[in-house]
Amino acid sequence: MHSTEIILSPRVRTTPYEQRVYENGVKSFTVYNHMTLPVNFTNTEDEYHHLCEHVQLWDVAAERQVEIVGPDALKLVELITPREVAGCQIGQCLYAPLADEDGLVVNDPIILRVAEDRYWLSIADSDVKCWVKGIAWGRGLNVNVFEPDVSPLAVQGPRADDLMAELAGEEVRDIKFFRFIEKEIAGTPVLLARSGWSGQGGFEIYLQDSNYGLALWDAVWEVGKKYQIRAGAPNLIERLETGLKSYGSDITHADNVLECGFERYLNLDKPSEYMARGALEKIRRDGVQRKLCNVMVEGKPLPPLRLCWDLRHADTKVGRASSCAFSPKYGANLMFAMVAVDVATPGTELTVMVGGEPYRGIVKDECWK
Ligand code: THG
Numbered sequence: 001m002h003s004t005e006i007i008l009s010p011r012v013r014t015t016p017y018e019q020r021v022y023e024n025g026v027k028s029f030t031v032y033n034h035m036t037l038p039v040n041f042t043n044t045e046d047e048y049h050h051l052c053e054h055v056q057l058w059d060v061a062a063e064r065q066v067e068i069v070g071p072d073a074l075k076l077v078e079l080i081t082p083r084e085v086a087g088c089q090i091g092q093c094l095y096a097p098l099a100d101e102d103g104l105v106v107n108d109p110i111i112l113r114v115a116e117d118r119y120w121l122s123i124a125d126s127d128v129k130c131w132v133k134g135i136a137w138g139r140g141l142n143v144n145v146f147e148p149d150v151s152p153l154a155v156q157g158p159r160a161d162d163l164m165a166e167l168a169g170e171e172v173r174d175i176k177f178f179r180f181i182e183k184e185i186a187g188t189p190v191l192l193a194r195s196g197w198s199g200q201g202g203f204e205i206y207l208q209d210s211n212y213g214l215a216l217w218d219a220v221w222e223v224g225k226k227y228q229i230r231a232g233a234p235n236l237i238e239r240l241e242t243g244l245k246s247y248g249s250d251i252t253h254a255d256n257v258l259e260c261g262f263e264r265y266l267n268l269d270k271p272s273e274y275m276a277r278g279a280l281e282k283i284r285r286d287g288v289q290r291k292l293c294n295v296m297v298e299g300k301p302l303p304p305l306r307l308c309w310d311l312r313h314a315d316t317k318v319g320r321a322s323s324c325a326f327s328p329k330y331g332a333n334l335m336f337a338m339v340a341v342d343v344a345t346p347g348t349e350l351t352v353m354v355g356g357e358p359y360r361g362i363v364k365d366e367c368w369k
Pocket of ligand 1 (some may be wrong): 125152245
């Protein structure tokens, strides 16, 4: 890989935590929602082991919030996702794909109901604010859509509960998965949710005033010292083992929601109106052409994946792999791949082309079995 630089200018926004991220020796960033998102502090494998054993603090402010507030807020949220949002309570989070009129995935946010008529879409990397504002205006809906000054900070790893209980009170242990409460930490009101982009457990703290970013970081850090806290970031190895797909890589606007494994979250027959209904009903009738799958390649670690790797079956191209990491847990390379349905069944053998070289891959189920 080349080691050139991406120049940071005001077009690449800063985060309220960035100073601490630099002080902790950040080695690389990616750009996500036009903002810096740390990738590595030491190296992916070292950070993976630390994340699975201790606790890490992640600057995930790049998971921006799109606020939808007003009398038509629920109507608008229902319009943009095939997931049923009506039953979502205040204090609840829902993982929900946004689908356009063709059923294609626009983003895969976590939706938080923060008040009666107020929702936050905690978005992945695409310009959701523009999309949602356009729909609101076109429909003449009585809502306000904007990006509030909210910056998530994730506390992830097996010691996250002990850390947060000590910092914010024993009652945080009772927060259920994908629920949140209001709290004051470091002198500023936050939402504290049990969620985060790892399978290691933990919380996300939604800071609501950038001016308190460093104070919040320092408050968590101070308590975290005895738990060997380190600065970290969403981890490639861990997310492949856990099965977390990344919008922009594994899922793009070229893929429809039924190809991406979202069915389990959806109610395509929900009573409320949503823009993808017609398209998704047709796709459901006709059947999908492709499926997002887990593919395993045994043997030594493959080189880093920059662009997608082609997958072949009987010398025909049948798909592409979009993420890959060597997993210490499984002792094999794990990848997410969009492949033709007829070769998407676990047990199917595929050929993965890496730099012109063929490798033997096997389609696995979601648990890598
Ligand atoms: N946290 C916040 N915002 C985010 C992310 C996050 N926005 C972008 C991106 N990540 C959204 N994508 C996901 C994908 C999966 C999950 C969370 C966000 C997730 N999934 C659980 C799982 O797969 O086990 C369960 C989801 C469920 O059952 O509802 O947690 O990380 N703030």
